[in-house]
Amino acid sequence: MSGLHQILVWIGEITGIIVVFGSCFALTTIAERKILGRMQNRFGPNRVGPWGLLQPLADGLKMITKEDIVPFSADKTLHFLAPLVLTVPIWLAFAVLPFGRNMSAIDLDAGILFFFAIGSASELAVFMAGWSSQNKYSLVGAMRAIAQMISYEVPLVLSTVPVLMLAGSLSLNDIVAAQGTHTYLGLACWNVFTPWGLAGFLLFLIAATAESNRSPFDLPEGESEIIAGFLTEYSGFKYALFFLGEYLGLFAMTGMAVTLFLGGWHAPFSWLEWVPSWLWFGVKFGALIFLFIWVRATLPRLRLDQLLNFSWRFLVPLCLINLLVAAVWFWTRGWNSVPALLIRWLLGAAFIVLPWHWLGQALRGPLPPPRKYTYAE
Amino acid sequence: MLNEFAFLLCAALTLAGAVAAMTLRNLVHCALCAAGAFAGLAALYLQLDAQFVGFAQFLVYVGAIAILIVFTVLLTRGAEIRPGESTASPAPWMGLLVGVLVLACLIGSIVASPGLFRVPSQTARASVQQIGEQLMNQYVLPLETIGLLLTAALLGAVVIALREPPDK
Numbered sequence: 256m257s258g259l260h261q262i263l264v265w266i267g268e269i270t271g272i273i274v275v276f277g278s279c280f281a282l283t284t285i286a287e288r289k290i291l292g293r294m295q296n297r298f299g300p301n302r303v304g305p306w307g308l309l310q311p312l313a314d315g316l317k318m319i320t321k322e323d324i325v326p327f328s329a330d331k332t333l334h335f336l337a338p339l340v341l342t343v344p345i346w347l348a349f350a351v352l353p354f355g356r357n358m359s360a361i362d363l364d365a366g367i368l369f370f371f372a373i374g375s376a377s378e379l380a381v382f383m384a385g386w387s388s389q390n391k392y393s394l395v396g397a398m399r400a401i402a403q404m405i406s407y408e409v410p411l412v413l414s415t416v417p418v419l420m421l422a423g424s425l426s427l428n429d430i431v432a433a434q435g436t437h438t439y440l441g442l443a444c445w446n447v448f449t450p451w452g453l454a455g456f457l458l459f460l461i462a463a464t465a466e467s468n469r470s471p472f473d474l475p476e477g478e479s480e481i482i483a484g485f486l487t488e489y490s491g492f493k494y495a496l497f498f499l500g501e502y503l504g505l506f507a508m509t510g511m512a513v514t515l516f517l518g519g520w521h522a523p524f525s526w527l528e529w530v531p532s533w534l535w536f537g538v539k540f541g542a543l544i545f546l547f548i549w550v551r552a553t554l555p556r557l558r559l560d561q562l563l564n565f566s567w568r569f570l571v572p573l574c575l576i577n578l579l580v581a582a583v584w585f586w587t588r589g590w591n592s593v594p595a596l597l598i599r600w601l602l603g604a605a606f607i608v609l610p611w612h613w614l615g616q617a618l619r620g621p622l623p624p625p626r627k628y629t630y631a632e
Numbered sequence: 633m634l635n636e637f638a639f640l641l642c643a644a645l646t647l648a649g650a651v652a653a654m655t656l657r658n659l660v661h662c663a664l665c666a667a668g669a670f671a672g673l674a675a676l677y678l679q680l681d682a683q684f685v686g687f688a689q690f691l692v693y694v695g696a697i698a699i700l701i702v703f704t705v706l707l708t709r710g711a712e713i714r715p716g717e718s719t720a721s722p723a724p725w726m727g728l729l730v731g732v733l734v735l736a737c738l739i740g741s742i743v744a745s746p747g748l749f750r751v752p753s754q755t756a757r758a759s760v761q762q763i764g765e766q767l768m769n770q771y772v773l774p775l776e777t778i779g780l781l782l783t784a785a786l787l788g789a790v791v792i793a794l795r796e797p798p799d800k
Contacts, residue, residue, distance in 0.1 A: 333664070363683065364683055364684075364759055365683045368683075368687040369683075372674075372687040372688075372690040372694075372695065375691055375695025376690075376695070378699050379694065379698060379699065386660055386702075398706075401699060401703070405696075408695075423761075424760075
């Protein structure tokens with residue numbers, strides 16, 4: 256392959272990712288507002304274009320033409336850099352996701368490590384935004400965001416470990432290939448169809464919701480408490496960049512969940528493999544995005560102590576137990592008759608469901624003693 | 633050509649970040665510049681085809697250590713150094729001593745390594761799988777020891793932080 260050809264291929268890949276996920280961002284904003292409206296018995300945006308479909312365009316134009324206000328006492332450089340530091344690495348994360356058969360931009364040997372390494376830059380960006388604004392709400396929001404991101408990064412990474420262990424690789428293409436076999440009636444062997452995979456999938460989704468600061472974990476931007484958290488002093492295009500970064504982070508996490516647990520671009524049944532692979536990826540991706548919107552419309556926001564306790568006292572122990580379940584599943588891989596398969600499943604389920612129940616009870620336990628206020632009384 | 637340019641870019645980022653981290657007057661700026669230096673170092677590892685080390689460097693140093701430094705700065709005292717204060721350490725010769733010792737260790741081990749004057753017969757490329765196998769077979773005892781040490785440090789930190797005021 257000549258050098259020029261290689262460069263053209265790279266440009267094609269980059270443009271594809273930017274165009275597809277850029278339009279995904281626009282579509283998701285309008286879909287989210289419409290679906291939230293439907294679930295809360297109202298119309299949602301319905302003024303711009305047919306059924307309000309051109310609303311993202313109007314929002315974009317408004318964001319670009321708005322005045323960019325930088326607070327007088329703000330740290331100008333960091334205030335300017337923060338949205339870039341948040342948005343640029345997240346675009347990079349899409350480079351390793353396999354969107355279809357032979358459709359990943361680069362196949363890294365340590366793809367999943369790259370994904371999480373790139374994702375960790377967003378914590379620094381959030382801190383830069385909160386600290387440089389010189390606003391107490393911004394700083395409180397940033398501290399909340401960082402505490403939340405650090406706490407939930409542990410279960411996020413731990414819940415993916417069983418997948419890596421059983422696929423025997425850190426490369427996302429190998430992980431998708433490991434889920435490409437079929438069993439009874441042509442049912443695909445996705446990771447989510449195993450006890451550890453199902454538990455890991457749920458744990459990953461919860462942690463991903465928290466990592467992308469979405470309701471019910473949207474404390475960093477809790478409007479009723481701290482205005483808009485670290486976004487308080489941002490307006491216009493910089494605010495739009497933060498918004499873009501947040502949604503792209505959600506998309507990357509969703510793509511990762513599809514790749515790790517839902518078989519990537521594989522069809523659910525072997526007799527459905529004729530449907531294009533990227534379409535399967537898109538369908539699973541859309542379904543998960545809808546799930547995130549549904550959760551946002553349903554659950555109220557957590558308190559900060561509930562949030563941190565939930566991660567350290569519930570998710571992290573469950574993720575560790577899930578490693579054990581994966582090990583049991585691996586050791587009993589020779590049990591292929593139907594009753595043995597049933598026992599295997601029951602064993603795995605018992606390992607997960609009982610601790611789930613006990614940890615949940617412990618979490619609900621006696622309330623902490625009432626807080627003593629030193630200066631407020 | 634392109635490779636040299638990339639190396640110069642990464643090296644410049646690392647050095648500039650490190651120098652800025654030592655000289656800037658605002659501690660938060662220093663911490664962020666240090667994070668930039670860590671990222672440059674990760675890029676240098678990647679340029680040497682050490683994917684695992686590069687990503688691990690980025691994940692641990694930029695994702696965790698930089699955040700830890702920033703938290704420490706914010707929780708202990710104001711980030712500004714007052715105008716009259718000097719940014720230099722009160723005991724510069726200590727820093728010099730440590731620096732010289734580290735440099736001597738590095739030079740010693742590089743000179744002692746047998747691969748120094750030998751042209752590598754093939755491009756060494758450690759895959760993640762090779763690193764994992766080495767860690768779990770040959771180096772499993774050091775790995776476990778480090779794990780134990782880190783756990784002990786974690787427990788120690790919790791014990792220090794847990795000191796509750798005596799009940800009245």
